[in-house]
Amino acid sequence: MSTTEFDKDEPLRQDIRLLGRLLGDTVREQEGQAIFDLVESIRQTAVLFAREGEDRVRAGLNELLVGLSRDETMSVVRAFSYFLQLANIAEDQHHIRRRRAHEIAGSPAREGSLQKAFASIQEAGVSLDTLADCLRQALVVPVLTAHPTEVQRQSTLQCQHAIAGLLEQRDRLQLTPEEEAENDGELARLVLTLWQTRLMRPNRLKVVDEVKNGINFFHETFFTELPRLYGQLEDLLARNGEPEELPPFFRIGSWIGGDRDGNPFVTAEILTETLRLQSAAAFNFYLEEIHALGRELPLSQLLIQVSPALAALSEASPDTSPQRADEPYRRALAGIYARLAATIQALDHQHSLRHPVAQAEPYPTADALAADLAVLAGSLEQNGAARLARGRLRRLIRAVQVFGFHLAPVDLRQNSDVHARSVAELLALAGRCADYEALPEPARIALLCEELATPRPLHSPWLDYSEETRGELAIFFAARELRQRYGAAALPNCIISKTDGVSDLLEVALLLKESGLLLPANGPGAQPQLAMNIIPLFETIGDLRQAGPVMDAIFQLPLYRQLAKSRGDEQEVMLGYSDSNKDGGFLTSGWELYQAEVQLTRVFARHGVRLRLFHGRGGSVGRGGGPSYQAILAQPAGAVSGQIRITEQGEVIASKYANPEVGRRNLEILVAATLEATLTDHENQVERAEAFHPVMDELSRRAFAAYRGLVYETPGFTTYFRESTPLSEIANLNIGSRPASRKKSEAIEDLRAIPWVFSWAQCRLMLPGWYGFGTAVNGWLEANPEGLPVLQRMYRHWPFFRTLLSNMDMVLAKTDLAIASRYAELVTDPALRQQVFDRIQAEWELTRQHLLAIEEQQDFLADNPLLKRSIRNRFPYMDPLNHLQVELLRRHRSGAEDERIARGIHITINGIAAGLRNSG
Secondary structure, three states: OOHHHHHHOHHHHHHHHHHHHHHHHHHHHHHOHHHHHHHHHHHHHHHHHHHHOOHHHHHHHHHHHHOOOHHHHHHHHHHHHHHHHHHHHHHHHHHHHHHHHHHHOOOOOOOOOHHHHHHHHHHOOOOHHHHHHHHHOOEEEEEEOOOOOOOOOHHHHHHHHHHHHHHHHHHHOOOOHHHHHHHHHHHHHHHHHHHOOOOOOOOOOOHHHHHHHHHHHHHHHHHHHHHHHHHHHHHHOOEOOEOOOOOOOEOOEEOOOOEOOOOOOOOHHHHHHHHHHHHHHHHHHHHHHHHHHHHHOOOOOOOOOOOHHHHHHHHOOOOOOHHHOOOHHHHHHHHHHHHHHHHHHHHHOOOOOOOOOOOOOOOOOHHHHHHHHHHHHHHHHHOOOHHHHOOHHHHHHHHHHHHOOOOOOEOEEEEHHHHHHHHHHHHHHOOOOOOHHHOOHHHHHHHHHHHHHOOOOOOOOOOOOOHHHHHHHHHHHHHHHHHHHHOHHHOOEEEEEOOOOHHHHHHHHHHHHHOOOEEOOOOOOOOOEEOOEEEEEEOOHHHHHHHHHHHHHHHOOHHHHHHHHHOOOEEEEEEEHHHHHHHHOHHHHHHHHHHHHHHHHHHHHHHOOEEEEEEEOOOOHHHOOOOHHHHHHOOOOOOOOOEEEEEEOOHHHHHHHOOHHHHHHHHHHHHHHHHHHHHOOOOOOOOOHHHHHHHHHHHHHHHHHHHHHHHOOOOOHHHHHHHHOOHHHHHOOOOOOOOOEOOOOOOHHHEOHHHHHHHHHHOOOOHHHOOOHHHHHHHHHHHOOOOHHHHHHHHHHOHHHHHHHHHHHHHHHHOOHHHHHHHHOOOOOHHHHHHHHHHHHHHHHHHHHHHHHHHOOOOOOOOOHHHHHHHHHHHHHHHHHHHHHHHHHHHHHOOOOOHHHHHHHHHHHHHHHHHHOOOO
16 A cells, blocks of 8 residues: 555544443453453464464464353454444444545546546546437336345444544544544444444244334435435536426335245235335434425515415415414425325324324325425526526435335245245136146146136136135235335335246246236237236356347247236346356356346347346345446447346345445436436446457356366265355344245255355355355366467457456455354365365465456456455454354364353354455
């Protein structure tokens, strides 16, 4: 790191030292000097182990850890876990500090900013009009999911947020000695609060808890920062000082409360409660903002002019107070408040926090509310007070347009096998087909098309269906009623997990028809009407390869083509990163996803249907994670086209959106990347990417064989995996409502991708993020001895390959074979342990060698000094948690039943996840 970079990072070191000192003081005060000394001794020994890894150091570390009492272990584990959490807070604040300093200094716009994106697009010869047209047709939706890798409780996150606020205060204000002492004291109190707050949940989360956790991010970030982002975009597009008016193209989606795939706890009742909770959160925000506007707009009609529309709104207000007789804006806002209070009571059976001035008629739609607010804005602009319209009022109008009466569109998701069983039962009990599931695919398609063409329902309230089918029907019936209550935008999508054929989509269409969400053609010349998007999710390697042919086949069905036309000739397709990785390994998964996108783009163009891709990315690289900006720009040319949806999962949601300023930056990145990927040919700037495809085909083939050879074809590998990682302990961790496996099976095929990746991260191998690459490159270079320059060119010139390798670089930098070897000691069969670990170690060495050669670097993260520094700072505090986890796992698996041991394991899982940051 240069001297300049060192100086720029000095504030970070100061913050970490401050927080570390406060934590150390708290440990001394609460646990005693002996525990503090023990923590330091373990840290120093772990550092020595990382540096030398000799047998004598390993033995000394083992002796130190084995000698810990259970109470000592708990104190030490908590100390290291909390330090990592505090270090994360300091790092986040430092990123904000560096970005602000960059902007204040007037430095060139940073990658991922709107300014940089606009400049790049205009340099490519794209006009402002074309850019505005793109935004008018765009759709950008990060989708929050409840996938269980967020291990921190809301109470802990809230305390951390308060600490971040105090650090920001120290950074932005010149404090007096008294103010600094007060800040120190409050930080110390918050660190003490953290220390005395239970880290882990005593019970598994319920779905409603996950819904409430998701809603918290709207209060923290989305309510304020998303409208601000719209304002920034409109101002950048301004002509002659008049901002461009954009449609609400950027929304926040959610799976929480609607994702039933493998989660039996998501029911029709839960879906209904989810929408009620979301709606109430939106209304409460609007009511508070309208109340605040009343304070901000005490404008007197004795001094100003108002528009006729505003005068009418004021006259219609139930506010009869003589104190506000000459204040038309306040009177109008009192009427809006009263109508909104009536709306929340009608929809959600909930009273507003403040009583309205009188009873009023509810708003029929969110558009009607936005129209009333627009009357206020229009009057202000017409009468010389435009500046007053461009603050809170402008942001509130935008919030209403974006969040509506439903807050976030909730996706319904279910496994295709469940849909097939439900449809089979409906057909059988209606006497239509005795054994639908035994039919070949063409016969299924023909039968389903016949049923979709007739208005006759299959379902009867007088027939006795299985519990599963009753549950599925109840969800769709509830969806119809909820759409009527909150608007069609509340529940727009049905996603089909494990899609592998045309019938999977038609089965969902049939279930929608049964609930009145698909209306067959009624009479000559009439067209069928589909109320919800039917979205196939292609997940495994085999499914990804069939994505293009499946969509080509379904578009050839006249009935489905009519359904697509009723949805505006648009069709969304979701691609699964997690399961494809578990199925085929990191390299093959990435390449098959890329090829599926290319194939889908061609199929959709041929049929004249607009493609929207939904990327099912996880937090870790092993589940498709990594920096969002680079990931979007690494898509094949033509695959984005102004519209994109991306899942935000697990602990990544908190790391991206718990802090408003960090959240704003991440929202901005999604828009900037989508625009750049749509309007510039990022992929072929230097040379045509297609020339590299044959090389990737061969690399993928070799990597696939290596990965499958280890994971699915090595006898005993499942045993090695389960014994050398904390998989079973993660399954029992109260971090989500969803079971760890889809079935009661120990097979890796049935294990969810989340615990698969999360477990490898905990033991510091990160195997799903790199295994097979070394063997693939090695074999290809043996067949092509002069091929290294080709791979280096691919890295320099092809965004897809560069992003793939950059993500692998990050994963390898976080691995630690010495620590992983300690987890391998937990494997009870010595021969199996040696065989598997030796293979993993050899592949890691090979991968490291070839990766650095292709990147033309000497070490990992050579082009990412910020992350390299972050890892260097945190590993001395994370490594001890790994060593402690191994010792606790050993005790737990030897039969020790003390509840503190299980709790200690869970705390180490929490701490290691915090240290790695994108582990799930």
